Amino acid sequence: MSFIDRESAYVRQLFTEVLSSREALKCDAVLLSGGLDTSIASETLKQLPGSQLHTAITVTIDPAQNELAKSHALFSQEPQDVIYARKIAEKLGLDHHILTPALDELFFTASGESTLELCVRTRQTFDGMELRNAVVIAHALKYAKSIGCQRVCTGDGADEMFAGYSFMQGMSDEDLQKYTVNMVKTMSFCAVPLAKALELEVWSPFLDPRVIEYATTRGNSRVLKVGQFEGVQHGKLVLRMAFPDVVSAGRKKEPIECGSGTTVMPALAELAVSDNEFESEARDALDKYGIVVRDKERLVYFRTFQRVVLEGQSSNQLQKDSTDACPDCKFRLRDGTSFCSVCGLYPARPIIRD
Structure with a gap:
């Protein structure tokens, strides 16, 4: 048996043990993006005795519900998450809820506190990359709460520890090892504080201390994390080799915003905010707060950040x-x-x- 085969067998055993824990078995729902990480978590968890997993939730933007995005053909293809997620849910017999919110529903309007407001208040940010991902997670968690779910499984942590990001895959072995260790010290995930704000629990097998220890010690090697799987170069190699039978074993890494469709927000903001509006409001932000607002998408979020965090009643941390x-x-x-x-x-x- 080769080195990679031995390590893959070890990782499969490790994850089976982690997913057999009481914390894992209590998960009654999964945020099912259809990526490798949630594919491994849900497909392994569902087959274990005592598993309470019965619900899957997937969020994908409906382009027909935003006339500005639709008229400018911002959606070039159907978001991929729902395609893979549907296959996984059908394989496992999960009650699959596919949510198709409009961009306006996530980012602009809602009855009560909007999803964007929840994310800005909880995460204390107006960064586009963070919020394009966070609104998808928040929308799914809000729905999970509304249907009575209590503990939700996610795939957080796999990309950070197993070289899921493309820029990590180009690093030397030494640089990747150092970067992974530092990443573990600094990584944070929006699902945890968002769930807390909604009085839910979230759990990820990749954040179990046993998995973190493996990824930063015994398994912290480029040969285990980057390589060929089914003829294609991938990150998270040892995870794919450990679980070659899961639906998304060969799926390439896609950020949440790509898989769900919120990746169109920068282009949409360019259309929705005039040059004069941007120049005027960016100047006001600099004069009043000393804050540089670099682009129109950030300005869309800064409006909420200013109202909710800088001037609102929520705790400014x-x-x-x-x-x-x-x-x-x-x-x-x-x-x-x-x-x-x-x-x-x-x-x-x-x-x-x-």
Whole structure:
């Protein structure tokens, strides 16, 4: 048996043990993106004795519900999440809820607190990359709560620890090892605080301490994380080799925003916000708060950030910092990262390489 085969067998056993835990078996729903990570989690969990998993929730944008996006042909193809998720749910016999919200429903209008407002208030951010992903998770969690689910399984952590991102796959073995260890120290996921705000629980097998230890020690090698699977170069190689029978074993990595369809938001903001509006409101943000708003999409989110965080009644957990602050928004940077979690500037501090 080869080295990769031995490690794949070990990983399969490890995940079976993790998913056999009491915390895992209590999951009654899964946020089913149809990617490799949720495919492994749901397909392994469902077959275990005592599993309470019965519901799958998938979010995909309906382009027909936004006339501006539709008229400018911003949706070039059907989002892929629902295609894979449907296959997994059918295979497992899950009660599959496919949610098709309009962009306006997620980002702009709603009865009560909008999904965007929930995300901005909870995550304290107006960064586009964060919010395009967070609104999808928040919408799914809100729905899970509405139908009585209590503990929701996610696939958080796999990309960060097993080289799921394309930029990690191009690193040398030494750089990837160091980056993975640092990533584990700084990674955070929106599902946890969003679920807490909604009085739900979320759980991911990839964030179990046993999996984290494997990914940063014994399994922290490029040969286990990057390589050929079914003739195609992929990240998360050892996961694919460990679970070659799951529906999405060969699916390429897609960010949540691509799989769900929220990736159109930058282009939509360009159409929805005039140049004069952007120049005027960006100037006001700089004059009033010392905050640089770099583009129209950020301005769409900054309007909510200003109302909910800077001027609202919600708890403002952000700190101004004169010595270790983001150059654009002036808020204190998180330790160990060059990315500003508030405005999305990168690099927000010099990148130091060994």
